[in-house]
Amino acid sequence: MKAQLAWLDDPETFRVNQLPAHSDHHWYRNEQEMRSGQSSFYQSLDGEWQFKYVSDPTKLPDHFYRPESDHSDYGSIKVPSMIELHNDAQIQYINTLYPWEGHQYRRPAGTYDDQEQAGSFSQAADNSVGLYCRHFDLAAGLVDHRVRIQFAGVERAFYLWLNGEFVGYAEDSFTPSEFDLTPYLHEKDNFIAVAVFKHSTASYLEDQDMFRFSGIFRSVTLMAQPAVHVEDLTIKPQLASDNHTGIFNLNVNLVGDAFSEATITVNDAAGKQLLQKTHPSTEEVKVVDERLDQVHPWSNDDPYLYQLLITLRDDEGRVVEVVPYSFGFRRVAISKDHVLQLNGQRLIIKGVNRHEWDCRTGRCISQADMDFDIQTFKKNHINAVRTCHYADRLDWYSRCDRAGIYVMAENNLESHGSWQKMGRVEPSYNVPGSLTQWKAAVVDRARTNYETLKNHTSILFWSLGNESYAGDDLVAMQEFYQKKDPDRLVHYEGVCQRPSYRDRLSDFESRMYLPPKNVEKYLQNHLDKPFIECEYMHSMGNSVGGMGDYIALVQKYPQDCGGFIWDYIDQALLVHDPVTGKDVLRYGGDFDDRHTDGAFCGDGLMFANRTEKPAMQEVRYYYGQE
Amino acid sequence: MDKNKTMRIIYGDGTLGLTGSRFHYQFSYESGSLESMKIDGKEWLYRPIYPTYWRATTDNDRGNGFSYRSAQWLGADMFPRCIDIDLEVDGTHVDQLPTAPYNNHFSNHEQVSEVGMTFSYQTATTPAAQTIVKYTVTADGQIKVQAYFGGRKGLPELPLFGLRMIMPTAADKFAYDGLSGETYPDRMAGGVPGHYEVEGMPLTPYLVPQEMGMHMQTTNLTISRHHTLNNADHASTPFCLQVTEDSQPFNFSLLPYTSEELENATHIEELPPLRRSVLVIAGAVRGVGGIDSWGSDVDPAFHVSAEDDHQFSFIIQPAPVD
Secondary structure, eight states, X not given: OOOOGGGGGOTTOOEESBOOOOOOOOOBSSHHHHHHTOOTTEEEOOEEEEEEEESSGGGOOTTTTSTTSOOTTOEEEEESOOSGGGTSSOOOEESSSOTTTTTOOOOOTTTSOGGGOTTTTXXXXXXXXXXXXXXXXXXXXXXXXXXXXXXXXXXXXXXXXXXXXXXXXXXXXXXXXXXXXXXXXXSSOEEEEEEEESOSGGGGTBOOSEEOOOEEOSOEEEEEEOSEEEEEEEEXXXXXXXXXXXXXXXXXXXXXXXXXXXXXXXXXXXXXXXXEEEEEOOSEEEEEEEEETTOOBBOSSOBOOEEEEEXXXXXXXXXXXXXXXXXXXXXXXXXXXXXXXXXXXXXXXXXXXXXXXXXXXXXXXXXXXXXHHHHHHHHTTOOEEEOTTSOOOHHHHHHHHHHTOEEEEEOSOBOGGGTEXXXXXOOTTOSSTTOHHXXXXXXXXXXXXXXXXXXXXXXXXXXOOBSOOOOHHHHHHHHHHHHHOTTSEEEOSGGGGOGGGTTTSOSSEEEESOOXXXXXXXXXXXXXXXXXXXXXXXXXXXXXXXXXXXXXXXXXXXXEEEEEEEOSBOOOEEEEETTTTEEXXXXXXXXXXXXXXXXXXXXXXXXXXXXXXXXXXXXXXXXXXX | OOGGGOEEEEEOSSEEEEEOSSEEEEEETTTTEEEEEEETTEEOOSEXXXXXXXXXXXXXXXXXXXXXHTTXXXXXXXXXXXXXEEEEETXXXXXXXXXXXXXXXXXXXXXXXXXXXXXXXXXXXXXXXXEEEEEEEETTSOEEEEEEEEOOTTOOOOSEEEEEEEESSOOSEEEEEEESXXXXXXXXXXXXXXXXXEESOOOOOOSSOOSOOOXXXXXXXXXXXXXXXXXXXOOOOOEEEEEEESSSOEEEEEESSOHHHHHHOSSGGGSOOOOOEEEEEEEEEOOOOOSOXXXXXXXXXXXXOSSSOEEEEEEEEEOOOO
């Protein structure tokens, strides 16, 4: 297959040759590797890559992906990182309007100007391209195995080649994209090439209120699979209404050609074995409705995790692969009288919205950043996070499992530029709406989010996306989650803009920034869904006054679930200021970027350098109340 | 008269001086305020004390148009005008202010036990309002400050009503008894009462400099500096000023900048080099709000109406000597 730039213009082409999304489990050669956390099946391709920045697709060099092509004019870039912070492309911050506002005239496919779609991104002057390439030898642990490559996050559309052969194409910047490299792979001196485009039709769906970056901003990893391999697993740990009986269901999909035996064990946190089952391996291994007595429920106060271990053996009884996964037993539900409950008790969400942010590296964040954020949550009684408005690094969800942070796992979807203009609702070219051209793309985002993250106990709610108006395409996402995952709840706020969809979208009545007076009106009058503020207390600058009014309502009305403060951390960039000689924090407009929403990126309870704003003590006080 | 309970009063031609064992205070008839406050030989005033009405626009203020609606108070804050001065000596009203030549009958060794100086200011607003500030000085060097704002119908809401004291050099540290952190009337539930010591005059590094650093519900404040602008003062040992509550706790901020300086900066690094200390003792503070940053107003309970009267008082005194 030949790569086609025209895919950038077509909302119906969003994954080419990508492996299907699957559980985010890790796999190891043996238990010793597992305990060390270092799998010899994995090989990181993070580090220095050769790099060439091309200002738009019409200036692309021919055949850059061929190993024999001349790359002598290439510089280098660190993977992962953002291209803009490498100072090739201009930094821009913008909120609702599309980043090309005032520079390009565009309408999405299916709305206006359907004749104008060809070239709208693939030939566009604002569509910068990062050409990445490098050579690599396979590490010993990967030789003679099937090998896939995982890109954990790439903004915003990319093409992949290996040894001159086209491998595949991916969109959806914030979920992993995986491709099978086996057909093209050598043991030594492979040449990998990636063309990363800043824009594609996906840009209409990724209009998040944030600095607009591009590049390979999360890790790139080669992953080898042994002769038998757990390709996917689905853990359904249910907590019965007595709060001490666990019902354990497991579904393991195996791939490979040396099936022999799969051993499933479940241990408690002290290492005591609760369950062991050995199955002759087929393609699918199941544990159905296994009853476990006296399980320890999982919650914020007590995030108790059990350890699942899947061990695969070959026909000679040798261990081929071990797959661990931690999970908890918990039950999330809405009661008859519309009260959100966890393990049968009312659940109050004391949440924050959290963008992934580091003032030095943008959305390429570190382990230390994530550890710090969890500690900050615990210290300030923040018990919940909404992953606004995309899927986070996978290791964030594991941290939330361990720390007992309730997660609203939001899809990578925000299209407010298509219906919200200058603060008004103006949906004349809304996407995805009910447009057939956009449906598959958004359902795929829901599917990838679900399949990747489904085993995380911390995830209580799926969120369809943010500020994307409402239409049949969002209904299709909702239906996907309802069908796949009846044990969790689905959230979507944007339906409040289109009440006619109210019965088909969102298990919550969700609002953002609704003043306390109006919150109380809903709680007094129209109660048929639990109420939640997916964004409230806009912490821009010196703010967060009047929080007590919201907390009083939560205390007064059981149907008020609480909410997620907007937001956790300022988005601002640390830049060297030649005038003062200091490193200083900069915001929208400080890079000559226009159009911009200026300092509107600074709405955090934390400053961008991860120091607390004074308002945090107020949050600590109110979130610390029962 | 008992010398320990009296202080010397100097009936100057343009000023009124008061001197005690540890202090020298000087009121200026021309600037219409207290212009010098020297304690143990160290000057605490760089400019005369005037009422303050403006706070640097917060993001929420900008979003909901408050600064536009209340812009008159920025002018009033920057351009004070004293329209009347009143003097009481030992409880007796002095009908004729003793400026030259009405001071010619005094001597160089006049003693009094209590002096009350009252300044009336007219605000540069339409309609104009009046603020009255009374300083009552006793022989122990204590200054009781009482400020009163007379509301006028038709005036836009106040960002703040307080008094601003600009000190000649930067404070090294300050200590207070009050609430932890930066607090506002609608954001002080999380403030933990206690004794707090703060190094320097830290700015809250909001992306866009804005109102910051308010401390609500304070009973006691001690500010420490170690140098003066006096070229003949070669000492660098720390010295302190103490502010205490009068009948009610007070609110204060101590920053290196005025609200206008903060207002002008688009980034923290644009603020001028740190030179002085700006102490605002605030009687009335508007809440910061938080519902959103694009229109929602602060809860009316935390507005400061300029149609209503406001008053507050506090006490300045030489800090106890260790």
